[in-house]
Amino acid sequence: MGKGDKKTRKGKIAMGSYGKTRPHDHKKDKPAEAVAEAKK
Template sequence: MGKGDKRTRRGKIFAGTYGKSRPKKKKKNTVSVENKN
């Protein structure tokens, strides 16, 4: 659990990959700055 763990969402963000815990589609819980207007 952490930045180095590729199975967690935080680790996927750190590694720049996508998967089950971090899907590519935008949802409510994304940390993207795109839909913050």
Template sequence: MGKGDQKTRRGKIFRGTYGKTRPRNTDKPSIAAPPPAAPKKRTTKK
């Protein structure tokens, strides 16, 4: 269970291969952070 084991994630990283334990792409889509909204102006009652 180390670098020489092809079935473990560490072994796949060491050999540079992909598979079930080390998929190529992540399931989560990369979402860019939305730009910060401008602060809202407060209206006061008179």
């Protein structure tokens, strides 16, 4: 298991793909109230 394994984090980094193991940081996924508080 390593760089050639699609199911591991290291493999996903090597391939440049994403998924459950290596999620993106979604700033849009926060609730509307949290976004409004952050703007104040």
